[in-house]
Amino acid sequence: DVQLVESGGGLVQPGGSLRLSCAASGFTFSDHHMDWVRQAPGKGLEWVGRIREKGRGDTTEYAASVKGRFTVSRDDSKNSLYLQMNSLKTEDTAVYYCARSPLGRGPFDHWGQGTLVTVSS
Amino acid sequence: DIEMTQSPSSLSASVGDRVTITCRASQDIKINLAWFQQKPGEAPKSLIYAASSLESGVPSNFSGSGSGTEFSLTISSLRPEDFATYYCHQYKTYPFTFGPGTKVDIK
Numbered sequence: 001d002v003q004l005v006e007s008g009g010g011l012v013q014p015g016g017s018l019r020l021s022c023a024a025s026g027f028t029f030s031d032h033h034m035d036w037v038r039q040a041p042g043k044g045l046e047w048v049g050r051i052r053e054k055g056r057g058d059t060t061e062y063a064a065s066v067k068g069r070f071t072v073s074r075d076d077s078k079n080s081l082y083l084q085m086n087s088l089k090t091e092d093t094a095v096y097y098c099a100r101s102p103l104g105r106g107p108f109d110h111w112g113q114g115t116l117v118t119v120s121s
Numbered sequence: 122d123i124e125m126t127q128s129p130s131s132l133s134a135s136v137g138d139r140v141t142i143t144c145r146a147s148q149d150i151k152i153n154l155a156w157f158q159q160k161p162g163e164a165p166k167s168l169i170y171a172a173s174s175l176e177s178g179v180p181s182n183f184s185g186s187g188s189g190t191e192f193s194l195t196i197s198s199l200r201p202e203d204f205a206t207y208y209c210h211q212y213k214t215y216p217f218t219f220g221p222g223t224k225v226d227i228k
Contacts, residue, residue, distance in 0.1 A: 044220075044222045045157070045165065045208055045210075045222075046219065047216060047217040047219065050215075061215045061216070062216075063216045064122075097164055105171065105174070106153075106155040106167070106174070107210075107212050107217070108155070108157070108165070108210075109167050109170070109176065110167075111166070111167075
């Protein structure tokens with residue numbers, strides 16, 4: 001079975017940094033694009049960023065709200081996805097989900113359970 | 122950015138009712154449209170991709186249609202487990218964007 005398990009969330013002060021991880025299992029991780037999607041408390045879904053699979057050069061895309069502050073990376077040898085978050089703002093407070101995106105069809109066919117990031121002083 | 126809108130924002134319905142949710146894109150997105158279901162405290166779940174392709178394991182009372190800028194999600198006969206919030210999502214162009222959601226609750 002496909003499993004995605006996020007970790008690394010917690011409380012951080014504005015201006016601080018945090019690194020989220022997503023451990024993948026049950027599928028060939030290196031063959032898939034991987035995304036981060038977040039959801040602020042009581043709000044809707046917001047796409048954060050994507051890293052493409054190795055065949056497409058591990059290239060990345062970002063939402064304007066996080067570009068220059070967040071970095072998506074992956075380690076295919078560890079079946080792991082990462083989100084490095086720097087210069088955090090209170091508006092980055094959200095549950096962060098990792099999601100699998102198969103090639104050649106729609107994205108986000110499997111999601112992790114999410115990890116909560118709270119940015120507050 | 123492509124703006125996604127949904128209507129209605131919420132609706133009340135009964136078990137057995139037929140429910141239709143509409144999603145509109147601010148630009149032509151062909152059929153690059155997905156629908157997700159989310160229940161309180163849970164991660165979203167993929168229902169439909171490519172506007173009308175049913176995700177594996179999703180009951181056949183869910184269906185999607187549309188192309189270009191207008192799309193719909195139909196639940197042919199509402200079941201108790203279908204009460205949730207539904208989001209449309211375009212993946213034609215970066216940045217990917219979601220609709221604001223439609224909450225379906227029990228009348």
